[in-house]
Amino acid sequence: MINRRSVRIKTMQALYAYQSSDTQNTGDFEQYLIKSIQSVKEQYLFILLYIREIANFVEQDAHIKAKKYIQTEADKQFSTKLLSNTFIQYLNNNEEFLKEIKKANTQHLINEDEVKAFYKKFVTTEAYQKYKDNPSEFNLEEDQKIISFLFNDFLLEDEHFLEIIEEAFINWTDDGLLVVDAVREAIKKSKNELAFHIQKQNVKSKIDELTKFGKDLFYDVIYKKDEHIKLIEPKLKNWETDRLAVLDVLILRMALSEFLDFSSIPVKVTMNEYLDIAREYSTPKSKDFVNGVLDKIMQELKAKNQLNKTGRGLL
Numbered sequence: 001m002i003n004r005r006s007v008r009i010k011t012m013q014a015l016y017a018y019q020s021s022d023t024q025n026t027g028d029f030e031q032y033l034i035k036s037i038q039s040v041k042e043q044y045l046f047i048l049l050y051i052r053e054i055a056n057f058v059e060q061d062a063h064i065k066a067k068k069y070i071q072t073e074a075d076k077q078f079s080t081k082l083l084s085n086t087f088i089q090y091l092n093n094n095e096e097f098l099k100e101i102k103k104a105n106t107q108h109l110i111n112e113d114e115v116k117a118f119y120k121k122f123v124t125t126e127a128y129q130k131y132k133d134n135p136s137e138f139n140l141e142e143d144q145k146i147i148s149f150l151f152n153d154f155l156l157e158d159e160h161f162l163e164i165i166e167e168a169f170i171n172w173t174d175d176g177l178l179v180v181d182a183v184r185e186a187i188k189k190s191k192n193e194l195a196f197h198i199q200k201q202n203v204k205s206k207i208d209e210l211t212k213f214g215k216d217l218f219y220d221v222i223y224k225k226d227e228h229i230k231l232i233e234p235k236l237k238n239w240e241t242d243r244l245a246v247l248d249v250l251i252l253r254m255a256l257s258e259f260l261d262f263s264s265i266p267v268k269v270t271m272n273e274y275l276d277i278a279r280e281y282s283t284p285k286s287k288d289f290v291n292g293v294l295d296k297i298m299q300e301l302k303a304k305n306q307l308n309k310t311g312r313g314l315l
Contacts, residue, residue, distance in 0.1 A: 001176055002040045002207065005273055007214040008254065009174055012277065014214075015221055015250055033218055037211050039171045043179045045097075045106045046168065048186065050161075051151060052091040053110055054314040057119040058083045060262065079132045086143040087187060090194035097113060098195050108169050124152055140191065146188050156180065204234070220257040221250075228253040235296045246280040248289060255294055259301060263308050267298060 013031040018026060035217040058080050065078050082088065082158060091097060122128055131146040155161045166172045172179075184198055189195035198204065221228075232252055236244075250275050258270040271294055301307045 002037065002175075002210055004210065004213065005276075006175065006178060007037060007210045008217070008273060009277060009281070010171070011214045011217050011221075012247070012250060012254060012281070014218055015254070016247065018222070019250065020248070026219070030215060030218065033214050034211055036171055037207070037214055039169055040175050040178060041100075041207065042104050043165070043169050043172065043175055044182050044183060044197070045101050045104055046109055046165070047099055047151070047155075047183050047187065048091060048097070049106050049110060049177065050115070050155070051147065053112075054089060054119050054122060054150065055082050055085060055088040055147075056092070057115060060116075061119070061123075063271070069289065081132055081137070081147070082128075085147065086138060086140050087147045087190055087194075088143075090190055094194040094196060097194060098196065100198055110258060111164075114160075114164065118158070119153070122150060125149075125154065127153070144187055144190070148184070151187065213308045217254065217257055219261070220261050221253050224257060224261070225253065228256045231256060231297050231300075232293060235293045245283055248278065248286050251278050251282065251286075251290055252293055255290075256297065259298065259307055260306070267307060271295075271298070 003089075010033055014029050014036070017032065018029040021029075062078055062080050123132075127146065127149045131142065134142065136142060165176075169175070186195045186197065211309050218226075232249070255274040258265050258266065262270075274294070275287050275291055278290040298307070
């Protein structure tokens with residue numbers, strides 16, 4: 001659901017915000033970082049809940065049609081099959097999921113009028129009509145197929161839905177791919193029960209571990225600034241660090257923190273990660289610049305036996 005690359009980006013954003021502020025109080029920015037990491041889980045919960053709410057609207061629609069004074073034949077033959085969909089039943093009854101959405105207060109982000117509008121549009125699709133008209137009940141493969149369509153081909157292709165997520169979660173641009181993959185996996189792997197990632201202890205531990213990694217990196221970059229600048233400046237040709245792109249210097253300092261103080265992360269991993277981040281988040285020339293400076297520093301640290309790495313292959 002979340003990985004170290006995502007945490008590096010979030011840490012970079014927190015460091016950039018801290019560096020751009022007038023305050024020396026790191027606490028607010030630490031909380032911003034933690035909330036940003038936890039936001040991945042909240043986005044995951046939000047999408048699962050949205051899928052559930054669209055499907056559950058079938059029940060309200062059935063009540064509306066049943067109360068009509070003059071019912072059409074279509075009203076009389078109205079199908080509530082989607083409500084008994086296996087995956088939707090898991091979302092309606094899984095205790096861990098219900099506990100998590102309550103704890104995250106996810107429900108308040110759901111607008112009932114928008115859910116109704118999506119439902120009305122969804123039930124007109126050819127895929128839904130075929131699903132509804134198929135007489136088989138509790139067919140796991142068929143149930144997963146229609147939910148996959150609802151998520152992949154209906155919601156993710158709807159610009160308004162994406163606007164809703166982006167408005168609710170400022171980190172969606174960075175986290176979207178991770179969250180989408182996690183939702184797809186939950187749909188695909190929910191066989192005899194909901195494949196709810198968060199309920200697995202290893203996922204909880206992973207989020208805690210990555211949160212600690214982000215906090216440690218955040219503070220290490222701040223407290224080791226002078227040490228890092230002393231390593232960076234000699235590698236610059238006729239450039240002072242204050243004349244470089246702010247993000248480039250920040251990326252270099254983060255990489256140096258990992259070189260020197262994160263003994264279990266291989267040098268090659270650190271290099272590749274920050275080159276990708278520089279390419280994606282900084283200037284067009286940043287990747288080559290960061291690569292050149294980091295390579296020189298890495299060779300110097302290696303020659304002086306100052307790369308703090310433990311374990312085979314980490315250099």
